[in-house]
Amino acid sequence: MAILKQRFGQVARVFQKLMPPPLLAMLICAGLAGYLIFIPPINGLADNGDFYRAMYSNGIYKLLGTHYNYFGYVTQHFGLMKYYNEYRSVTFSSQPIFVRLAVGLNKLFYSRTVFDIRFMGLVNYGLYLGSIYLLTDALTFPSKRWRNYLIAGLVVFVFGDSSFTLYFNSFFAEPQMLSMTLYSFSSIMLLARQRYRRRWPLLLVFMLSTLLLISSKSQNAPLALSYTVVALGLLFLPHFKAQRLYLFAGIGILLITGGLTYTLIGKNFTSINQYQAFSHGVLTQTGDPSKAIATNGIDEQYALMKDQDYYAKQFAAIQPPQSYVEKNLLPKYNFVWIVKYYMGHLKQFGKLMDLTAADVMITQTKAVGDYTKASGASPGQQVTFFTGYSAIAGAFFPQKFAFNCLLAVAFVMVYAVGMYNDLRQHEIEGVLRFCLVLGLMTIFIFVPIISIVGDGDADLAKHIFMVPVSLDLTFLLFISDILNHRLWHAYREGTTTE
Template sequence: MSRSETSGTGTIAAGWKRLFIAATRYASPSLLAAAAVLAISAAALFVKPYIGMADNGDYFRILYSNGIYFSAPDYAEQYFGYFVKHYGIFQYFNENGATLTSSQSLFIRIALQLNIWLLDARTFDIRVQAAIYLLLYTVAVYMLVEALTWRTSAKRGYIIAAAAVFIFGDTAYTAYFNSFYSEALMLVMSLFTLSSGLLIYRGRFNDYAMLAVFVVSSLLLVTSKQQNAPLGILIALFGIWVLLARSGRRYRLSAAGGLTLLLVVSIASYVLIPQEFVNINKYHAMTRGVLPDSSDPEKSLERMGIDGQYSLLSGTIYYEPYTTIDVNSNKMLTEFYGKFGFGKVLAYYAAHPDQAGRMLNLAAKDAFTTRPEAMGNFEKSEGHAYGAQTNFFSLYSTLKKLLTPKTFGFLFLWTIIVVGLYMPSFVSAVRTKNRRQAVRLPLLLMMILMGLAGIAISIVGAGDADLAKHEFMFTIAFDLVTFVTISDALLGRLWRNVPLRPDTAPAATTAA
């Protein structure tokens, strides 16, 4: 290397060093992490080539009932392959009723109104929705990093901030914002749920404000997708530790009311799932789950009270244009769908642990896939190959997919390690009756069980159909819990609790 090249490299390095020093002088780790995620994600979502997610055929369920329709003449040709950013807006009466109930509709309608006011009353630009999600996501990242780095050494705090950007700024996550998949809302609300709980644990910010964020984000997460309905029960159960964080009557009544509402909404969300979607999931639970891996498919059906001849459906999917029987026929309703529920499927796997183990290992292969391979990220006009995906700022998701062991045994081992690492501090907090500092382990265990429940629900509810997308909840939970664990290890907090703010010490928790 020549002297001039060496000098140039040194000048660049010095420039980056000065920039870093300036940034760390005026910005906390949490603020720096949030700003970096915002900048990187904005570049991916709002600067050409725009990055988004192609439609796999699910968009129609949420679009038409919210006043938006497919306007591109060649839209059908772009399924799976290309991201589409423009859609039509209904101008007159919309005869389409809601095919499903989802909190996602709230954000679509807000984006639609902003689009009409600020841009165009006839064409909807999906990037308006992406902007809403990104702003919320930026706040969630700030809260998460703040919960971990508040009152810590600056050097370690900025390392944690960099790790947060590396993981949560990954385009495999943020590309969902330019889509109509509920995974975008799940990602944002999962971060809010965990970060608000951790901020209560740390005694950072107002407890009532954080409690409100915890309850509202949990409600939006649970109602974002029918598959998530059972998760509300887990959050309500482990949320009891958030309720116990302080002993004031007003706080506990507020927390109890919020958790009760969450439980009721979760049950209602499950009960109100349209029968059509129940039948679709039942079909796949049997044809893509129980039957393909059974040594005797006919006998497996007969044990559930179903005619063995339906074993001919093994391996098929509900949407196939040509099948041996009409999947919507009365015969299927009475002789197939009406003969079993998801409880029977769960009981079947419990009685056949070998088959259950194989399904769990199959699920584990996709458990670390943040972005399903089936959907492309680019617009057709960009000239990329059909289904092409971006490599922009996606190193973390790529490494995770390549390097993590693809067995359910690894998931079990990961769970045991995390719980074991945090157990001493939890036991210490319980023994000293420090309820606030006992919140951390239940919160992390809640996220782990939510992720594992996502896998179990996917298998029992739909077999191996579209597993990579159905297991998105586990992907989020794994990254959040692993990030928090590594951060606490770096800060030396795994086996000990952190000092409390004076006004949140045990003697003060009796205040309202």
Template sequence: MQITLKRSLTRSYDWFARHISPAQLAVILAAVIVGWLLFIPPIHGYADNGDFYRVMYSSGLYHRLGHTYNHNNFVVQTYGIMQYYNEHRATIFSSQPLFVMPAIWLNRLLYSKTIFDIRFLGFVYYVFYLGGLYLLTEALTYPAKRARNYLIAIAVVFVFADSSLTLYFNSLFAEPVMLITMLYSFSAFLLLARQRYRRRWPMILVFFVSTILLITVKQQNAPLALSFVIMELGLLALVKVRRGRLYVFLGALVLLGSGVVTYTLINKEFSDINGYQTMTRGVLLKSKNPEKALTEGGIDGQFALFKGRTYYQSYMPIALGSDYVMKNLIGKYDFTWVLKHYLQHPDEFGEMLDLTAKDGQLVQVRAVGDYVQAAGKPKQAQTHYFTLYSLMMEAFFPRKFAFYILFTFVLILVYAFSAYQGFKQHQPELIMRFCFVVAAMTMILGVMVVSIVGDGDADLAKHLFMVAVTTDLLVLLLGTDIINHRLWQVYDDKR
């Protein structure tokens, strides 16, 4: 009887493996899990914390007249669509409208020309997300000939179908674009490294388009261009002719250029807001003697009264937009001034970096609600549907910046040995994988430092979104390499 049961299970698995690959399994599971969250009433998403206007008005959307607009408390499901001339210009340079506008066109075609349902935007993100999840699972499991690769597919769903990430789809935040493009960028690069497809150019195109969209979706992402250049230079391991190397270097210049353009187009208003909070929620926040910290840097010590305040806080001692504040405070320092201060006060810098480490894996936005008002939930209520992974990372991942340094050192050391083997054995995959790990670790540490130096601890969890996503990719890469015995060598189906 046991033999019969074993044969029956074997036949069932063989049939399943012939018809459904690990990547297809991941897409099916994620489609059901995420689709239920986003599209089945009462829907879920993220409420507006005040950032939505950055893309709302420039995309031709507005708060519907006669309908309560609940900042922070509840998800707003419908918006009005402007019918005539839109006088609003884009407040920031961003690639996000490339996703928002198709959602509005689809809404006009299938639903209404005057009312926009946020689910259409969620659907656009949903479709691209499932494509990215397919490529990610394919990249991690190829060649998919072992039963354990189905466990890897389930692990991918467990990590990236977590609601703390997918709730962003039903919102006007830019984070969905960051998540989706990072999935495509990493997956395309790893598929190239593992030479999954005979034709390389489609994956090369996917890599560059997704990376540029990621760099340009938010102005704080401009420094990420440097990390992606490190990653892109790994393509040199694939090319064997001089012309190919030239294309790789030209690609690096394109990525750098996208970062430079994104940085130079930062709106002065947002630059001033971030600059103010860099001082009040950064430099002054942990300073033992804020007056002295200011006067040593050539700034009037009376501005120490702003310690701990955000730009939008009520009842300020002086109008923040006044010429006096601009000339005597914000105009007196820049990124270099702040970085120099932190280097001269390493204890304060360390405390601030520990704040980033504490919030590094905190993905779910705590300050806003996840439900529409019709759901009957309290204001700012949070859903815990399919959030086990994010809750585990938040609870158990070490909250010290020193651990991230140690994590970086160990991971780079492990994959450096792998890259050495790649040079010896002429295996591009091992070299390219090392380039990704180095780029990812510089991304994680760089985002932490830039967030503190560029905006203090204001809205820190959202600023660290890429830290969590990149950490998740590294954890999956390391875990799957160990499971498939390819940590220090290329895949061998005999193992």
């Protein structure tokens, strides 16, 4: 029996050495995501009308002579422009970096005239796997316990969920946002836990990933403030005084990037958001919208536009892109007007916030299909493969915004205690963890508010994408800290660096 136990221990140690938790989590996620996005018939997300923002400015167009599918089916093949491209990006965004990389790989390995969406998937896939490895490493280092494999399993269960990886075969910015958020989070935690002797590579990863995240889409501009809170924790790194000037310069760059991302939004994009903030926000969750808007200086006839999209799928009382709306409605209100309106209609605003809370953990995009037409699936059919986490979280997460606020306060208080204990012991891990959790919780609370004020409940699951990601990361950090007995203080069983 003793010999058997000894051999089992030897095998376990060899396995632990050859297959550490970060590598195992990455390989499992590679298999799950690779099956979805590369193996025919492929899966992804159909075009909801937003693809053009990333397509045309990067030389991609709908293939002529083919029936292009909106909403119902994933389109696998697109055309590549061969001559002068007159289209320009409608927003300031980092997304073209990744789209052009995909186009370059497509031209190198596949075709110079036809673009296969799987090359977009390949770029997103590579970014994602690296982020999964770093995330698992950040959550498990330096402990060598077997419970770290449980943490690795949780990472796979949460971020290997198909509701996240289906985005890879699409022209949405969400897959890059996911990976950049994981890189940013992981770099801070690896710095906090002093994973490597040299800090500058992790500081560079944090800065680049955060900049790419903030600039990936206009809705992310306010994230600059949240990540400024996160970056302030770096001031507590030991022997960092000489580099503080560089840190403040980096924070300045984050804020400038957020400002540019917001101010350089195209006029057409601004009109869409402004209109839907009215039709999907001001006019909803109220018994008599016509009376409410009339008392605030807008003709009550516009109440007929309740729940109408800017580009309506069906019959509309009046088409929003028409000059009548742009001349007679849009100039009469703005962001400040909407804020004042909600301040005078707090009950209605509360209902809208509860609506966002109900959608917080529903990360699978329901408005579009996940299959190609060649697969034989019905239009709009959804993937159910490995969607356990999103299904459970979407079904059982409390649907009240007040609960979200209480949850955020609870997480912040828990990590505030850890920060206090570490400061007394002259440790920095608790300080960086606290700033990180505080920054993530500001995203968790304020992004839904900004989404409702800025665009109503239109495309809500996409607009609040950063909310469930931030909560999921905080949840994983909380569980991993409990399992490794470092919730209230830094890890104290000895660390090793390499």
